[in-house]
Amino acid sequence: MATVVPARGGVAYRRRWISRATIRKSGLLGGSIILILIVVAVLAPLLAPYPPNAIQFLHTLEGPSLAHLLGTDYLGRDILSRLIFGARLSLLGPLLVVGISTAVGVPLGLLGGYAGGAVDMILGRVYDLLLGFPPLLLAIAAVAAFSPGFTTAVLAIAIIYVPLLARVVRSAVIVERNKAYVDACKVRGFRASRIVFGHVLPVIVPTIVAQATLNFGYALLDLAGLAFLGLGVQPPTADWGVMLSEGRKFILLAPEEVLAASVTIAVAVVAFNLLGDALAQRYSSS
Amino acid sequence: MLASAMLLLASSFVVFSLIAIAPGSPLQVLLGGRKVDRATALILEHRYHFDKPFLVQYGYWLRNVVHGNLGDSIAYRDTVASVIKSRVAPTLELGLYATVLVLVIGLTLGVIAAIRRGRRTDAVASFAMLIASSISPYVSGILLIWFFAVELRWFPVFSLGTGVSGRVYHLTLPAIALALGLTALLGRVTRASLSQALGEDYVQTARSRGFRERRVIFKHAFRSAFIPVLTITGVIAGYLISGAVLVEYTFGLNGLGSLLVDSVQSRDFAVVQAIVLIFTAVFLVINLVVDLLYVVIDPRTRLAEEGS
DSSP: OGGGSOOOSHHHHHHHHHHHHHHHHHHHHHHHHHHHHHHHHHTHHHHOSSOTTOOOGGGTTOOOOSSSTTOBOTTOOBHHHHHHHHHHHHHHHHHHHHHHHHHHHHHHHHHHHHHOHHHHHHHHHHHHHHHTSOTTHHHHHHHHHSOOSHHHHHHHHHHHHHHHHHHHHHHHHHHHHTSHHHHHHHHTTOOHHHIIIIIIHHHHHHHHHHHHHHHHHHHHHHHHHHHHTTSSSOTTSOOHHHHHHHHHTTTTTOTHHHHHHHHHHHHHHHHHHHHHHHHHHHHHHO | OHHHHHHHHHHHHHHHHHHHHSSSOHHHHHHTTOOOOHHHHHHHHHHTTTTSOHHHHHHHHHHHHHTTOOOEETTTTEEHHHHHHTTHHHHHHHHHHHHHHHHHHHHHHHHHHHHTTTSHHHHHHHHHHHHHTTOOHHHHHHHHIIIIIIISOOSOSSOOOSHHHHHHHHHHHHHHHHHHHHHHHHHHHHHHHHHHHHTSHHHHHHHHTTOOHHHIIIIIIHHHHHHHHHHHHHHHHHHHHHHHHHHHHHHTOOSHHHHHHHHHHTTOHHHHHHHHHHHHHHHHHHHHHHHHHHHHHOHHHHHHHHHO
16 A cells, blocks of 8 residues: 555655554554454353342452452442443444434445535535534434434434435545446446446445444443433443443442443544544545 | 624534434434423424424524624523533633643744754753643543642642632643643744744844844844734634633633533533534634734735725
8 A cells, every 4th residue: 555655755754654564553453452352242141240130249349350350330340240231232222323324325426426506505504503513412302302312313403414325425426426427327327326336336335344444443432421410321220332322420439330340431432433534544545 | 703603603503403403303303302391392493483484593692692692501501601610710711721731832942942943052952842732632631630740739720729829739730731732832833833934024124234133033124024923813712612622621711612512512502502602703813813913913904904
């Protein structure tokens, strides 16, 4: 990759090359962390030392010990086990958000970018409206209208990620639209749908993947934030946001749960950011 | 100006429409599942015009909102306006405190990193900003409470304090929690755009004319570097608002944000509508100011607007 970058004076060239390698390494680090998290989520029943909801009233709010490596929460549940089982919903939520927003946002972005004109303008106004709310607030209002829970939270967050992704796709399509290969397709008499899905979409897939990876991290934060406010996944389900919410009440007595959940969420989000940045960097230069 | 007004009108319609999309009748949504007898229900239905068509309902509601009548809070048995009024101050103070931190520290870090580009100062600052910009205010809030309030006992855990100095002291941890990620975001954007501007030909020209480095950076390079910084400021405003909701809840501050969360939990829908509307209006006004500042800073946008 880096070798094809034309050299523009020794120092500038070398400096860019170094930062590129660093970005690639941090992307690998992020990817490895994500892989570990996925394995943990899938193999949760094998890895967790206790069931996530095994209550032990004789062992509440205990510090780390050999029996409970990260201690226990206010109901005597093993924090490590809840963290491991929590990975399932905490990763499934953002996965659904990214899936829904991709399924809706990519076609809308392709349509607006390729068709242009009135269609593009109307879509743009709708995005402006959805993004005119401060982030999370529309989701909070939606939770108020429906009822708090995993499904409401996922749908409410997904609605906000549709315009975000659609805009990225739209600008990528506008760049591609004026390139020679699109003209060549037109000359050969291909239909617009064939040009867009068969020729333009494959070119911008890397851009979509990079943006979706970044969005995964942000959606994870948003969903954990909603659960933390008591507006997302509800207790006693094992979920990182729920652990934050429950652990916060005992931060003075036993900070283990809230610290473990905070650090896990922070590490997961940084991992998705590193990978997303590396992917964006890699494909923007090619 | 007109576009912002239209956008605000459209968002008010979305906020109002939620009551119609929500499961159950509008009255049930407004009452949040509380039971009332038939006569009261009829009175309320008439008062809120639920017996009229949807758009007429919206018209009445909008007229009331414009007149400062935001409806009644079911949980507090008071008007929404007076419930909200008592909660504005902490949110405003927290927001201003955090804004000052974001602007002062974010711009400073970004400028330093850009000037020292490629050196160790830049590497350390950039890495710290990369990590910090991935951290959400509730995570940083919890970590700050644990470290500075529980372990070190430098700051109080959950309270607002009295007097000006007490207020500043008590709001310090929440403001840092709110500002941390956004400071890093502003710093990263400032670094990127300023270091790009510093490589441009006109900056070299200014240097070769013998202007002092300070003047080159702040007068010549910063002017064009400021456009992306301004753009991200509009984005940051939104995160400050939604971050304030999370931070107030984390630190137990009695502001508008924690009132919003309480109201969603107690299904006090009129209060939720009002707070979402206020926050959205503030967000749109800030973005309007940002749009106006573009014109002040970049004469090209002025010409473009006159041309169209």
